Amino acid sequence: MAGSGTAHLRDDPNVLVRVEHMVVEFPISGGRVHAVSDVSFDLVEGETLGIVGESGCGKSTTARAVIQMPRPTSGNVFFRGTDLTTLPSEALRQVRPDLQMIFQDPISSLNPRRTVRDIIAEGLRVWGSRGTWTPERIDELMAAVGIDPRYGERKPHQFSGGQCQRISIARALVLDPKVIICDEPVSALDVSVQAQILNLLEDMKERYGVSLMFISHDLSVVKNISDRVMVMYMGKVCEVAGSDDLFARPAHPYTRALMAAIPGRHSDDDDDGVLEGELPSAIDPPTGCRFHTRCPHSQQICKTTEPEIRGIGDGHFVACHFPQVAGVE
């Protein structure tokens, strides 16, 4: 896969976030890590965008580059039409409350030395009230995310992982953000707790009108929560489609391989076996389509020419020379 191109970007007036040709590279001794290479996508108000891919494909880096931590190496990130990549740091700080984030590691997410109430109310101390929430209503917010307000004076280590994620969600909500980026918010939790947190996120999204970018390496988690899903491989976009559409007719060989790996799901193509071969090095990624070293459908052209993202109907886009769609080949 490899997909560069912007065919999948929408001309909707309600686009909140629009990322164009974003590149993030980390210089290291002996080269540079190509963590994100020319990725574009957008997020429309009220939508949940799922981002999936194997560990190390650049999901977290993408999320962080959207919020300019660190700033991307090149490309643009527009939030409501403002390019964040060129915004001076003070102006950026003013925008930040609108873009909040929830992290994977519930323990590392919360300052161990501060009380839960303090952690949640911190945003109000920096900015004052921005709308819904005020210092007097912190108890209400705690209750809304499922933390008993009586425990407000406790420290994070007295809570379980799932509760810590609830606290993180409250901290993100207190500033009435427009977008919450969730970087694998349930990966560190027990399966039994995962569903509760996912439900809470959906609830909060409805109730407070936020849009979500939801990152996960787990397709089945992404499937239920997302309106639209973007599949990534080695810092590139493979496929973008509505959630149901993507699961009904995955077109990219990599997406198909991911789905074949979901237990209990049957593939209609014997080629879509479990992924074989090593993940190539992000320091020296493959030429052409980055997936060609592991793709069962790879041809000569895949080694030399990077496929452009193109539409295959119904808002379904794929970056592959040979998408696995009936009628196309």
Next chain:
Amino acid sequence: MGRVVRRTGFAIILLLTVSALTFGAMNLLGDPLFNILGPAAADTTPAGVERIEAARAEYHLDDPLPVRYLRWLGDLVQGDLGVQFSSAGQPPVADLVVERLPRTAVLLVLAQLMATVIAIPWALLAAPRVDSWFDRLSTVSTFLVVALPNFALGVLLKYVFAIRLGWFPQTYTADAPLPDRFHQLLLPALTIALPAAAVYQRLLRDDLVSTLQEEFILMARSKGLSRARILFRHALRPSLFSFVTVFGLTTGALIGGSLVVENIFRIPGLGSAIVEAVVREDFPVVLAIVVVVASVFIVVNFVVDAVYAVIDPRIRR
């Protein structure tokens, strides 16, 4: 190889920085003219002024500081550390350093040897018996010894072994025959060695305890190897690596300790030399000794680092 070059370069930069800082501090905070002429620098009689002018010219005191530093450094590299202005005849500082340095060096080497010789068997006895009365007693004693400053320990040892028991002389005689001088150094060396031994024991013991729980030790044990053999051949050797690093770092504290202990036992080493020089305000001597001692410390750590790199098990594997 790249590592060796980098480390060497760093040590050299460090040596230059340390000497430049010392030289700069001496010349900016002190009065270099005073350093050379002593009280005569304040002489305002015509003859005095003439001497001052002559000294200014001779020592290029009107040159900018960096130039003077480079000149001083050039001299230093050739073994010229200036003159002791406050002593009759203004003998070279180098003579003093050459006379005093060996005593301090012998004292230090002796102390490090003693500390090692005490610490290793002590740790080997304690480690296999974790939490036994012996191990607990060892831990408590290391705490007590570390809390006893070297000068206090020196006074106590001097009182017990030199004054009450009379096993050792109370002071050092520079012109005594070699075996006597060695004997005279034992008590001061022990004063420096005991706290270091306590630190080494604690470190080695902790390290040995965790090594003894590792898989390859359990395997050796299941093969029926003798306890002593396991301890020496298999457990001690890997534990010595962390020991080597601390050995280098401790040298700094021991150098400070030896300066103090020399004063208790009246050993005319670098310690008494620098104190005498400070009291006489003989700054070229202070400057020389500080730079020499700091350089030795840097070089020791550099060598330790190099030794470590050579014997590091991870590199050998």
Next chain:
Amino acid sequence: MTSTDTGTVTVTEVGASTPDPGTRLGRLFWVSVAWIVIVTVAAALAPWLPIDDPDAIGGDSGLDTALTAPSWNAWFGTDTLARDVFARTVHGARVSLVVGLVAIVLGLAVGGTLGILAGYVRGAFDRVVTFLFVVLLSFPSLVLAILITSLLDRGLVTIAVTLGVLGIAPVGRVARSATIQYAERDFVRAARMIGSSHRRIIVRELLPNVAAPMGSLALLGMALAIVAEGGLAFLGLSVSEGSTWGKLILDGSQTQTLTDAPWVAFAPIAMLFMTVLALNLAGDRLRRLGDVRTSAI
């Protein structure tokens, strides 16, 4: 923790009901603290305590004779000038403790600030600060102290500041590595997302975490400063005015005095030893507690 279907969750308390030796400070810690408090209070109130004038020859009554052994009348005996050794030891604590306190406050303020900034800002500033620490550590500490005191006067402030300079690099290194460790955690990222300024992040998010390891270091550092003052005293380079434990021990260690009246040296040695031991024990205990807390997180 158990969770209920309403989504509100009850909290399990960690370590509250099960006594875990690793999370308790223990009796030894409190004994140490008690000793430190007693010595500090006695030193602070020394002029008003019902003890002899430390400089009165023959004690307050003027009747004591030189070098008398400890007795009910003079608890620690008298020195060569028939002064009361107990009174001198209590008064000697004043300068020793002030020097130790000022030194470690300075070390914490300068070393802590530099270390935290270096660990947070990273980049070129970090490299400069780290190099500065290495340079400071390249002087054996007593040698650095000799160098500074030889250039400046030997007033109380100079000595205290000198010993504080010795603390900068060790404190700074700990502060720097603790800061780096915490600055990479997500809660710092979250604070930036909220829009906290760098200053606020350092003060509200990092400082409370970095303060814990530095607290135990402060106790150990104070012990080191007190000992270093003694070392300087033995070289004749400590404060020129007033007496300190180091100077008292030096007085008592003159061969003749030590032979005839060992108590003159032993009394301040015992005081110094117990105080250093108490500071070390308390610091060590705090450090272990911190280790347990962090490893539990």
